[in-house]
Amino acid sequence: MTRATGQPAARLTQLLERYGTRADEIAIFCGIDADAPLQNHSGYTYREILFLAQHERVERLDDVILRRTMIGMLGETTIPLLEEVAAIMGDARGWAAEQRMQEVERVVDLIRTKNKIDLRANPPQYVG
Secondary structure, three states, X not given: OHHHHOOOHHHHHHHHHHHHHHHHHHHHHHHHOOOOEEOOEEEEEHHHHHHHHHHOOOOOHHHHHHHHOOOOOOOOXXXXXXXXXXXXXXXXXXXXXXXXXXXXXXXXXXXXXHHOEEOXXXXXXXXX
8 A cells, every 4th residue: 555655654554543444545645745744733744634624524623623533532632733723624615714713712612611621721721
């Protein structure tokens, strides 16, 4: 699969662990055009998030952060990361700047309500 996708073996292993049988489809998509790690989370790439936005029927930012990736589950969510992923999703889904901002605020509020973590604190804090 490495040759067919143009992705290094370590990256393919990472995608396989995340997405199972869809890993080859995502790897091919990531290799079609220039790709780079996210600025605020080097474990994910621009085109990986773009694939999710375009092909996984996600409607909201929290769909990607809390359900389609392990970012939320592993406590790796930051406001700069939310803004970066919202920008990618916004470009893919045609969101205006205001909607992108609303999506970020929605996830921040969800994490505070459900997980009792205040992402606005520096560093983020448990608010039990």
